Amino acid sequence: MDDPTGPTLQLTPDEQSMLDGEQGDGIAMAMRVVVGLARVHEAPRLVKIESAHIDGCLFHGQSGLDFASRLVDLGATVRVPTTLNVGSIDLLHPGTVRNQTPAEQEVSIGGRALMEAYLAMGARATWTCAPYQLDARPGLGVNVAWAESNAIAFCNSVLGARTDRYGDFLDICAAITGRAPFAGLHTDEARLGDVLVDVTAIPDRVLRGDLAGPLLGYLVGSRVGTSNPVLIGMPSETSEDTLKAFGAAAASSGGVAMFHVVGVTPEAATVDIAFGGRSPTETITLTSDDLVQARRELTTASDGRLDVVSVGTPHASIDEIAHLAALLEDGPEMASGVDFYVSTGRSVWALAQQRGHRDVLEAYGIRVVTDTCTYVTSILRPQAQVAMTNSGKWAHYAPGNLGVDVVMASLRECVESARAGRVVIDDDELR
Amino acid sequence: MTTSSADAASRMPLSAVPLHAGHASGTVLHLDTPLSFWGGTDHHGTIIDAHHPQRGQSVTGRVLVMRAGRGSSSSSYVLAEQLRQQCGPAAIVLAERDAIVVLGAIVARELYGSDMPVALVTAEELAELPTGLAVTVDCSTDHGSVTLPD
Numbered sequence: 001m002d003d004p005t006g007p008t009l010q011l012t013p014d015e016q017s018m019l020d021g022e023q024g025d026g027i028a029m030a031m032r033v034v035v036g037l038a039r040v041h042e043a044p045r046l047v048k049i050e051s052a053h054i055d056g057c058l059f060h061g062q063s064g065l066d067f068a069s070r071l072v073d074l075g076a077t078v079r080v081p082t083t084l085n086v087g088s089i090d091l092l093h094p095g096t097v098r099n100q101t102p103a104e105q106e107v108s109i110g111g112r113a114l115m116e117a118y119l120a121m122g123a124r125a126t127w128t129c130a131p132y133q134l135d136a137r138p139g140l141g142v143n144v145a146w147a148e149s150n151a152i153a154f155c156n157s158v159l160g161a162r163t164d165r166y167g168d169f170l171d172i173c174a175a176i177t178g179r180a181p182f183a184g185l186h187t188d189e190a191r192l193g194d195v196l197v198d199v200t201a202i203p204d205r206v207l208r209g210d211l212a213g214p215l216l217g218y219l220v221g222s223r224v225g226t227s228n229p230v231l232i233g234m235p236s237e238t239s240e241d242t243l244k245a246f247g248a249a250a251a252s253s254g255g256v257a258m259f260h261v262v263g264v265t266p267e268a269a270t271v272d273i274a275f276g277g278r279s280p281t282e283t284i285t286l287t288s289d290d291l292v293q294a295r296r297e298l299t300t301a302s303d304g305r306l307d308v309v310s311v312g313t314p315h316a317s318i319d320e321i322a323h324l325a326a327l328l329e330d331g332p333e334m335a336s337g338v339d340f341y342v343s344t345g346r347s348v349w350a351l352a353q354q355r356g357h358r359d360v361l362e363a364y365g366i367r368v369v370t371d372t373c374t375y376v377t378s379i380l381r382p383q384a385q386v387a388m389t390n391s392g393k394w395a396h397y398a399p400g401n402l403g404v405d406v407v408m409a410s411l412r413e414c415v416e417s418a419r420a421g422r423v424v425i426d427d428d429e430l431r
Numbered sequence: 432m433t434t435s436s437a438d439a440a441s442r443m444p445l446s447a448v449p450l451h452a453g454h455a456s457g458t459v460l461h462l463d464t465p466l467s468f469w470g471g472t473d474h475h476g477t478i479i480d481a482h483h484p485q486r487g488q489s490v491t492g493r494v495l496v497m498r499a500g501r502g503s504s505s506s507s508y509v510l511a512e513q514l515r516q517q518c519g520p521a522a523i524v525l526a527e528r529d530a531i532v533v534l535g536a537i538v539a540r541e542l543y544g545s546d547m548p549v550a551l552v553t554a555e556e557l558a559e560l561p562t563g564l565a566v567t568v569d570c571s572t573d574h575g576s577v578t579l580p581d
Contacts, residue, residue: 029541036537040450040530055504061474063511066542147504167504167531169511169538400470 009038010045018177026076030173037170038181047143047182052078052175053131053155055085055147056168057118058376059111067169068117071176078175082123083131085148086315086372087115091127092346096369098378107377121172127371128345130244130315132159135347140266143186145174149257150314150393153247156258158240160266162186165257185258189276191267193230193260195223196280200233201287206430207235210323211410213242214392215294215430216286217249217256223284226255230274232262241317248314249392291430298395301405304422307384308404309414310374312343313391320411321352325360327415334364335421339381340414343369375401388414388423444578445556449570450528451536453548456567457521459560460485460493468506468513468535476518494568495520496560499527510535514545522568523549524577526557550575 011019019035021028038046056064088111090096099108119125126134131146132154138144138161146155146163147170155161164184166174174180184190197220199207206212220229229250238261250256260268268274311324324342334340342361344352349370352358361368374380375398380387388407389395395406409417409425417424463484466472471480476491490513500506510532513519519539523532532549539545548570552560560566560577567578 032541033534033537036451037530037534040528040533042528060505060508061512063515063538063542064508066515067511067538070542165504167534168508169534 009035009043015046015179024075026071026074027176029071029074030076030176033170033173034177034179034181038183041181041183043181043183045182046179047186049080049143049145049174049178049180051080051138051144052082052171053085053146053148053151054082054118054123054171054175056172057084057087057115059088059107059114062110064168065110065114065117068114068172071172072117072120076176077122079178080175081136082175083126083134084118084123085151086127086129086376087111088372088377090369090371091115092370093368096379097372104378118172121176123175126345126347128315128347129373130317130345133315133317133345133348143180145171145180147171149251150244150248152257153251153259154244156185156191157247157260157265158243162191191258192228192276192278193274194227194281195229196271196283197229197231198233198283198285199231201285202233202291203288203431204235206288206291209410209429210242210245210390211291211295211429213245214249214390214408215291217246218253218298218392218396219286219290219294220284221250221252221254221256224254224256226257227281228258228260229256230260230262230268230271230280232271234261234264236263238264239319241320244314244317245392249396252393252396288431292427295408295427295430298392298408299406300399301386301407301423305386306338306388306407306417306421306423308339308341308380308387309389309418310341310343310387310394311390311411311414312341312369313373313375313389313394315348316342316344318348318351318355321348321357322355323411324415325357327412328364329360332419334418337421338418339367339384340365340418341367341369341374341379343373346370380404388417390414444576445552445559447524447550447552447570447575447577449548449572449575450525450551451533451549452570452572453522453536453546454569455494455521455546455548456565457492457494459496459562459564459566460488460490461560461562462495462497465497465499465501467501467503468509469503472509472513474509474512474516476513490520491518492521494522494524494566496524496557498554498557499525500529500532504531506531507535507538511538511542514539514547515543519545519547522547524557524560524568525549525551526554548575550577552577
């Protein structure tokens with residue numbers, strides 16, 4: 001039995017004043033939520049946060065809209081810079097999300113109202129699951145409150161900023177109060193490595209390829225669950241896009257919210273620093289064979305049929321869009337039966353237009369999705385049965401969410417397959 | 432041991448840590464494995480997780496006893512949605528501090544006046560709450576208990 005008289009939550013006078021309603025009913029409601037969660041976590045105090053990223057904008061039902069609308073009605077506004085995750089509709093490309101069935105219409109209407117409610121509270125219309133690709137991002141040691149599992153993993157691991165695993169409801173309440181429970185990954189102890197993952201046996205060329213991130217992430221997440229993995233053997237110049245793909249897959253297949261890559265991520269200059277001097281609870285050694293096996297596990301389609309390609313989960317970075325444009329440019333046309341989607345944030349897409357990538361993508365019939373994503377709402381045509389993706393996260397969720405079979409592939413394989421009109425993959429990329 | 436655990440529970444209220452205040456009576460549904468409300472139950476309170484041993488049973492109006500919830504933070508959303516439609520559990524008794532479950536309860540109270548308590552007991556005490564037992568769960572900010580009504 002926990003000791004009910006154990007650590008009690010201490011609030012500052014300002015925090016108590018928020019809770020008591022002296023700063024408005026909306027702030028008081030948000031503070032009740034933050035304090036309620038702090039008690040569950042046995043947090044000794046709250047921590048001031050410097051920014052927030054909100055994942056409450058996807059429409060799952062009336063209660064989410066009721067919650068945001070109540071906060072708006074009570075006059076709540078965010079008190080720290082706040083970015084917004086994807087919504088249920090693409091505001092820039094109105095025809096992208098289907099709007100025919102009653103269920104689709106409910107999501108369309110409710111989803112738009114939900115997005116508007118979050119804007120009304122003063123959050124920025126970023127609509128991206130990759131807030132770390134935006135102009136301002138938090139630095140090492142800064143406390144923030146971020147929701148969306150891939151953003152949480154990137155924030156903690158790659159930026160070294162500190163957020164616990166926040167989700168719907170708590171995220172906006174943290175933004176409104178500027179506070180979060182001092183618990184979990186806000187504390188030094190919880191950020192240390194648990195499990196050592198040795199990838200030195202995998203050739204450097206493979207680790208630099210774009211399948212390394214999603215496949216390693218899938219494998220590591222499956223093995224470590226919610227523990228903190230520490231990778232050794234990754235190239236020192238491992239890109240943020242590889243780290244993004246790794247974290248997104250590891251957060252989906254397990255529940256990883258913090259990982260270290262020795263010599264790459266900011267809290268892992270050495271193995272010893274990453275583990276805080278402790279010994280690993282376990283050591284996992286991964287090989288090229290494991291990568292091949294991981295691709296097989298994520299691939300549910302069995303023949304060569306291909307209906308759709310979806311890349312950009314999490315949202316494609318400007319480098320990934322440039323890579324796609326380079327693979328397309330001066331090559332043959334895409335096969336007529338294959339729809340090719342790229343999901344990205346509206347700010348990255350604006351940059352892509354400035355740099356001329358839009359013209360290339362449009363010339364090859366690539367469908368660009370902003371503000372939302374192809375696996376969370378009705379975008380793919382209903383007849384689509386087999387989808388190819390370069391995302392471990394998309395491969396993990398799409399079969400359940402969309403009822404499609406999936407083929408896991410590199411970006412180059414995605415383009416080659418879309419041109420051929422059938423699945424073209426080569427496991428030699430992984431050896 | 433000649434006394435069954437249910438009899439033991441009937442004689443003495445279990446002291447519980449209150450994770451969320453509320454008061455409710457109902458019949459226990461003791462889940463053999465943790466449940467994810469998101470993907471594991473529908474908006475009407477029926478367990479739909481194909482891999483869950485209690486698939487097809489309804490949590491509506493029951494005192495849901497389980498070690499912990501499981502899975503996505505969207506489970507808060509689904510629990511709040513069930514409580515909105517008055518088809519959520521009457522109370523939840525856990526053996527782990529599950530923030531996602533409590534968040535759903537907090538939101539449902541804020542929005543819909545739900546009075547569903549969430550109580551924390553030990554794993555051993557959890558085992559003393561078998562399916563079918565009629566219990567009352569009472570949680571204030573400071574104290575919690577699970578008792579058999581007279």
